[in-house]
Amino acid sequence: MMAMRSIAVVNEKGGSGKTTTAVNLAAALGERDRRVLVVDLDPQASASKWYGVKEPRGRDLLDVLPDDGLDLTPIVRPTDAPGVYIVPSSHRLIHIDKALARQIGAEVLLRSKLHALQTFLEQEQNIVPLDAYWGELERDRVSFDSEQEAAEHYIKRIGELQRMVSPFDYIIIDCPPALGILTVNALAAAQAVLIPVEAHAICLNDLDALTGVIETVKARLQPSLRIAGILACRVNRTRHATAAVEQLNQRFPGLVCRTTIRENVSLAKCPSHGIPITQYATNSSGAQDYRALAEEVIGNNESEDANDG
Numbered sequence: 001m002m003a004m005r006s007i008a009v010v011n012e013k014g015g016s017g018k019t020t021t022a023v024n025l026a027a028a029l030g031e032r033d034r035r036v037l038v039v040d041l042d043p044q045a046s047a048s049k050w051y052g053v054k055e056p057r058g059r060d061l062l063d064v065l066p067d068d069g070l071d072l073t074p075i076v077r078p079t080d081a082p083g084v085y086i087v088p089s090s091h092r093l094i095h096i097d098k099a100l101a102r103q104i105g106a107e108v109l110l111r112s113k114l115h116a117l118q119t120f121l122e123q124e125q126n127i128v129p130l131d132a133y134w135g136e137l138e139r140d141r142v143s144f145d146s147e148q149e150a151a152e153h154y155i156k157r158i159g160e161l162q163r164m165v166s167p168f169d170y171i172i173i174d175c176p177p178a179l180g181i182l183t184v185n186a187l188a189a190a191q192a193v194l195i196p197v198e199a200h201a202i203c204l205n206d207l208d209a210l211t212g213v214i215e216t217v218k219a220r221l222q223p224s225l226r227i228a229g230i231l232a233c234r235v236n237r238t239r240h241a242t243a244a245v246e247q248l249n250q251r252f253p254g255l256v257c258r259t260t261i262r263e264n265v266s267l268a269k270c271p272s273h274g275i276p277i278t279q280y281a282t283n284s285s286g287a288q289d290y291r292a293l294a295e296e297v298i299g300n301n302e303s304e305d306a307n308d309g
């Protein structure tokens with residue numbers, strides 16, 4: 001069993017805090033010296049944009065997922081957040097249903113690609129295959145004004161790529177607001193599901209539907225899948241929000257995260273700055289709350305590993 005823990009951030013409901021959670025939990029884990037890969041499975045590319053990462057110019061997820069010969073490795077990008085890497089989304093992912101329609105085992109394609117990536121990074125004599133990146137570097141180059149600028153870019157980029165030499169401790173998958181093939185791929189690739197809910201707009205029936213889907217994926221595709229937690233987001237000081245969190249705890253005992261994420265204006269402003277909240281407003285309540293969530297995640301996952309022997 002690989003040491004990596006993968007967490008799918010899922011909620012069919014739009015605007016529930018999935019991307020905010022994926023991006024900032026990843027950064028807070030990175031701050032704690034964990035190596036984290038964010039996989040942006042949303043064709044809207046919100047997580048990629050938040051990290052200031054552009055769509056891959058060459059092959060992207062839509063090419064890689066259904067093709068046995070292609071590897072995720074060349075599309076992994078470093079971000080400006082320490083320890084955090086990303087598989088960027090592509091708007092082409094809206095065509096995923098068609099692309100995967102005739103694929104055998106379409107639901108487990110992401111899982112096998114992630115396993116292959118981790119296995120590659122775990123190899124003791126793992127030398128980053130610069131050849132694989134050469135096309136990328138060449139493509140980058142055409143947009144430079146001078147040789148000097150291009151050379152500086154190469155050196156920086158090769159340095160970044162060479163740092164990518166050991167496996168990830170956490171893989172965090174940001175899902176689109178739908179329970180389609182992309183989200184099912186995320187669930188089948190995950191060990192745990194984190195479900196952010198907007199505290200003032202909780203719909204318990206929607207959550208029942210989601211936990212039903214999780215049970216089905218568990219039964220058919222991924223027996224070790226579990227719910228990492230339901231995470232109350234945008235919790236403000238109103239009595240309504242407090243009551244909503246209480247209601248969650250009653251309906252889903254033991255499944256609600258200890259951490260709650262407060263409503264925080266810095267979190268709402270942050271996405272246009274290309275960095276996570278831990279760097280944008282390092283002392284904000286948003287940064288504190290996502291650090292607390294990272295702590296909770298580390299506690300839950302890494303002590304279990306110790307218990308497992």
Ligand SMILES: Nc1ncnc2c1ncn2[C@@H]1O[C@H](COP(=O)(O)OP(=O)(O)OP(=O)(O)O)[C@@H](O)[C@H]1O
Pocket residue numbers: 013014015016017018019020021042046175176177233234235261262263264265267268269286
């Ligand atoms: N704790 C918070 N405080 C203030 N604003 C927040 C907070 N969490 C999320 N938001 C805002 O709520 C909106 C939705 O959040 P987010 O994009 O993370 O949700 P999502 O579930 O990823 O949405 P989608 O389903 O469209 O992918 C965004 O405008 C975001 O800035």
Ligand SMILES: [Mg+2]
Pocket residue numbers: 018019020042046175176
């Ligand atoms: Mg989102």
